[in-house]
Amino acid sequence: MKIMPQLAMVMNLDKCIGCHTCSVTCKQAWTNRSGVEYAWFNNVETRPGQGYPRRYEDQQRWKGGWTLTKRGRLTLRSGSRLTRLLNIFANPDLPTVADYYEPWTYDYQNLVSAPAMDTTPVARPTSLITGEDTAVTWGPNWDDDLGGGPEHLGGDPVLATLSEQVKLEFERTFMFYLPRICEHCLNPSCAASCPSGAIYKRSEDGIVLVDQDRCRGWRQCVTGCPYKKIYFNHRTGKAEKCTFCYPRVEVGIPTVCAETCVGRLRYIGVVLYDADAVLAAASVPEEKDLYPAQLGVFLNPHDPRVVAQAERAGISQEWIEAAQASPVYQLIVNYQVALPLHPEYRTMPMVWYVPPLSPVVDALAGTGHDGEDAGNLFGAIDTLRIPVEYLAELFTAGDVGPVRAALQRLAAMRAHMRRVNLGEPVAPEIAESVRLTPKEIEAMYRLLAIAKYEHRYVIPSAAGSDAHRLDALATGCSLGSEGGPGMTAFDAMDDKFHLTDTNGAAAPANKARRINLLNWDGKSTNGLFAPAPETHGSPR
Amino acid sequence: MTRLLWVTVPYLAFTSLLLGHIWRYRHDQFGWTTRSSQLYERRLLRWGSPLFHFGLLAVLGGHVLGIAVPASWTAALGVSEHAYHLLSVSVGTLSGLATLAGLGILLYRRSTVPAVRKATTSIDKVMYLLLTAALGTGMLNTVGSNLIGGGYDYRATVSPWFRSLFTLHPHPELMAATPISFQIHNLVVLTLLAIWPYTRLVHVFSAPLGYLTRPYIVYRSRGPARPGAHRYARAWEASAPPPARR
Numbered sequence: 001m002k003i004m005p006q007l008a009m010v011m012n013l014d015k016c017i018g019c020h021t022c023s024v025t026c027k028q029a030w031t032n033r034s035g036v037e038y039a040w041f042n043n044v045e046t047r048p049g050q051g052y053p054r055r056y057e058d059q060q061r062w063k064g065g066w067t068l069t070k071r072g073r074l075t076l077r078s079g080s081r082l083t084r085l086l087n088i089f090a091n092p093d094l095p096t097v098a099d100y101y102e103p104w105t106y107d108y109q110n111l112v113s114a115p116a117m118d119t120t121p122v123a124r125p126t127s128l129i130t131g132e133d134t135a136v137t138w139g140p141n142w143d144d145d146l147g148g149g150p151e152h153l154g155g156d157p158v159l160a161t162l163s164e165q166v167k168l169e170f171e172r173t174f175m176f177y178l179p180r181i182c183e184h185c186l187n188p189s190c191a192a193s194c195p196s197g198a199i200y201k202r203s204e205d206g207i208v209l210v211d212q213d214r215c216r217g218w219r220q221c222v223t224g225c226p227y228k229k230i231y232f233n234h235r236t237g238k239a240e241k242c243t244f245c246y247p248r249v250e251v252g253i254p255t256v257c258a259e260t261c262v263g264r265l266r267y268i269g270v271v272l273y274d275a276d277a278v279l280a281a282a283s284v285p286e287e288k289d290l291y292p293a294q295l296g297v298f299l300n301p302h303d304p305r306v307v308a309q310a311e312r313a314g315i316s317q318e319w320i321e322a323a324q325a326s327p328v329y330q331l332i333v334n335y336q337v338a339l340p341l342h343p344e345y346r347t348m349p350m351v352w353y354v355p356p357l358s359p360v361v362d363a364l365a366g367t368g369h370d371g372e373d374a375g376n377l378f379g380a381i382d383t384l385r386i387p388v389e390y391l392a393e394l395f396t397a398g399d400v401g402p403v404r405a406a407l408q409r410l411a412a413m414r415a416h417m418r419r420v421n422l423g424e425p426v427a428p429e430i431a432e433s434v435r436l437t438p439k440e441i442e443a444m445y446r447l448l449a450i451a452k453y454e455h456r457y458v459i460p461s462a463a464g465s466d467a468h469r470l471d472a473l474a475t476g477c478s479l480g481s482e483g484g485p486g487m488t489a490f491d492a493m494d495d496k497f498h499l500t501d502t503n504g505a506a507a508p509a510n511k512a513r514r515i516n517l518l519n520w521d522g523k524s525t526n527g528l529f530a531p532a533p534e535t536h537g538s539p540r
Numbered sequence: 541m542t543r544l545l546w547v548t549v550p551y552l553a554f555t556s557l558l559l560g561h562i563w564r565y566r567h568d569q570f571g572w573t574t575r576s577s578q579l580y581e582r583r584l585l586r587w588g589s590p591l592f593h594f595g596l597l598a599v600l601g602g603h604v605l606g607i608a609v610p611a612s613w614t615a616a617l618g619v620s621e622h623a624y625h626l627l628s629v630s631v632g633t634l635s636g637l638a639t640l641a642g643l644g645i646l647l648y649r650r651s652t653v654p655a656v657r658k659a660t661t662s663i664d665k666v667m668y669l670l671l672t673a674a675l676g677t678g679m680l681n682t683v684g685s686n687l688i689g690g691g692y693d694y695r696a697t698v699s700p701w702f703r704s705l706f707t708l709h710p711h712p713e714l715m716a717a718t719p720i721s722f723q724i725h726n727l728v729v730l731t732l733l734a735i736w737p738y739t740r741l742v743h744v745f746s747a748p749l750g751y752l753t754r755p756y757i758v759y760r761s762r763g764p765a766r767p768g769a770h771r772y773a774r775a776w777e778a779s780a781p782p783p784a785r786r
Contacts, residue, residue, distance in 0.1 A: 081751055081752050082752065084751075085748070085749075085751060085752070088748075089589040089590045089592075089593040089594070090578065090582075090585050090586045090587075090589040090590050091578060092586070094578055094579070094582070096578070096579055096580065096581065096582050097579050097580060097655070129580065129655045129658070130654040130655045130658055131658060132654060187757065188757065191756070191757050191758055192756035192757060194751075194758075195748030195751040196746065196748050196751075197750065197751070197754055197758050199758065200758040200759060200760040201757060201758065201759050201760070202759075202760060202761070202762055203759045203760065203761050203762075204761065204762050205762075212570055213569035213570055214569070215573065216572065216573050216574060216743060216746045216748070217573035217574040217575060217576050217743070218574065218576075218748060219576055219578060219579075232576070232579050234577070234579045234580065234659065235659075236570070236573070237573035237574060237575035237576060238570070238573055275759075462762065
């Protein structure tokens with residue numbers, strides 16, 4: 001076991017109003033230079049929609065992320081190391097600037113310098129790439145607010161995976177915003193595809209960075225990243241990417257996108273994980289198992305064995321305490337409302353999302369129902385198949401179970417808090433139906449709705465992170481039972497939410513068929529007893 | 541004149557090649573890149589670039605075989621002069637043609653695609669000129685002298701001269717006796733070698749062969765902060781500071 005800390009982000013999509021403040025402030029801070037005019041380290045796209053760059057999720061075309069070989073080994077989708085070196089002179093899977101959009105400005109000078117004439121002078125659009133006049137035909141957010149729309153509906157690669165029936169009904173259903181930054185993956189395929197080894201993951205905080213001095217412009221990383229969050233600076237010939245605003249988080253303040261988010265929907269915190277378990281988790285055969293597999297890589301920071309091991313690994317007390325108070329860990333594990341974006345790319349992304357319940361509430365209210373009644377909401381989540389299936393394609397590789405569970409918890413929170421706010425008697429069964437206590441629901445409400453600055457951002461400063469290391473070298477203790485039950489986030493969630501009941505296929509092999517005695521119907525003993533050991537040794 | 545052309549010039553070129561690379565590696569890591577233009581245009585590059593690069597690798601291999609390996613070695617291996625000649629002319633012509641075709645496509649692309657044209661610097665233009673001249677004269681030697689003109693045994697003159705440069709007992713008289721097209725080719729290539737470190741050609745020396753053996757994911761520690769420790773000049777201009785208030 002090798003414990004590493006990771007700075008991670010969760011975004012609450014219910015609260016995103018699509019104002020693009022995060023994109024604009026990020027642009028001002030990082031990419032307002034020539035060569036990266038077309039690059040948006042942070043962008044907000046309307047879903048359903050094509051995204052930015054266009055159809056980036058179509059991995060048949062762009063070959064991003066990882067895939068499994070026939071023998072089940074993890075390999076880059078764009079090919080083996082040798083294949084990729086042979087393709088280095090002309091990368092067949094590289095988007096061109098046209099796939100993003102051709103950046104432009106306007107010839108404002110003409111407005112004041114044009115000679116007197118019959119017509120009003122105009123500011124013509126000028127390409128920032130060629131400097132010539134251009135026609136603006138696409139932008140970083142061309143399908144903003146269209147929710148797909150008849151023209152762009154066919155362009156959404158996520159929709160393409162759903163059935164034809166769903167596609168036809170879709171225009172009438174829902175729309176939401178998806179803000180995206182670099183995922184700072186645990187298993188970054190951009191770093192793996194860099195021929196020069198210039199892209200690295202920082203061992204102190206897991207931030208993935210490009211060493212501008214070592215990058216040689218082989219542009220394989222652009223293909224490698226399935227989220228297309230690496231950009232080629234066409235002036236300097238170097239790759240650039242979201243830095244998680246490391247100069248800011250190193251001194252304990254949030255990223256620019258999070259700081260300026262008017263919806264206060266971003267959360268930043270520390271997650272401890274086992275770096276040695278990443279490869280195995282990313283290699284599970286079933287795509288739907290990737291979400292629980294990633295939970296199995298996260299470590300429970302409240303487990304004393306994890307704390308001891310973290311101390312031994314030289315992680316400072318400040319970081320361990322930050323991991324214990326991490327809002328990200330709470331949303332992912334304690335409340336189980338946050339889900340990863342496209343786990344099927346096998347990169348183990350670390351920017352997670354609370355799926356939006358609003359489309360369901362809107363649909364209910366639109367039909368004259370009470371959109372905040374628990375019964376109505378639960379029913380609607382089950383009946384409104386399309387939004388749930390679409391969200392599942394985004395967040396759980398198509399497994400609707402975890403999406404439905406997360407939406408149900410959000411629905412329960414709404415129903416519970418309405419009773420509290422209206423002074424009605426609290427109905428504990430609402431909370432219990434989603435395996436939370438009323439107290440937990442209220443804490444979750446404070447985190448999601450009140451969202452105080454110091455609760456949203458629990459960022460330890462980098463300064464102290466080295467101080468403990470020497471100390472730890474001298475006082476480190478050995479740990480007998482590492483890897484035992486209870487250490488990972490999956491175990492912690494399993495205890496609480498009984499993941500295996502609704503989600504059998506997603507559980508680890510030794511727990512997949514475990515039965516929950518609370519709702520055992522007595523008809524079968526299948527799964528009630530541990531399987532008989534095949535050898536004559538003592539059962540585990 | 542013979543000494544100047546075939547002793548001084550080559551040593552100057554090699555010095556520039558070596559010291560230039562060391563200087564640039566130490567002071568301009570940020571500028572050390574392919575400066576790929578694939579982001580602008582994909583379709584022409586898809587054909588031109590592999591033709592050019594793979595062709596050039598074959599050409600390079602041919603040069604190593606023809607110049608670095610003495611004729612006596614190949615003879616000792618039992619390769620007759622005729623067989624060597626046949627091999628060098630056929631493979632050399634093929635790879636030369638591929639390289640030339642690739643370069644043609646790339647030059648066409650560079651001059652007609654507006655974005656690519658705009659990204660071309662003046663040192664690029666000099667480099668392309670020399671590259672074209674080197675390839676043109678090289679093809680003239682292979683096709684003109686060896687295929688059509690009945691053959692010229694450069695392994696008796698050019699190759700020994702080149703090797704003699706490295707033994708520090710140069711024989712410029714060998715080179716002075718060669719046909720003019722060989723002399724021009726050599727001078728062009730020497731000039732190209734001399735300006736090599738100051739062009740984008742430096743990317744040749746960072747060919748990422750280590751990728752085949754390194755682990756996929758690179759972890760790196762942040763390392764101790766060294767305030768103000770800049771290894772070389774800033775790569776961009778800082779914005780002007782606001783005027784001081786009184």
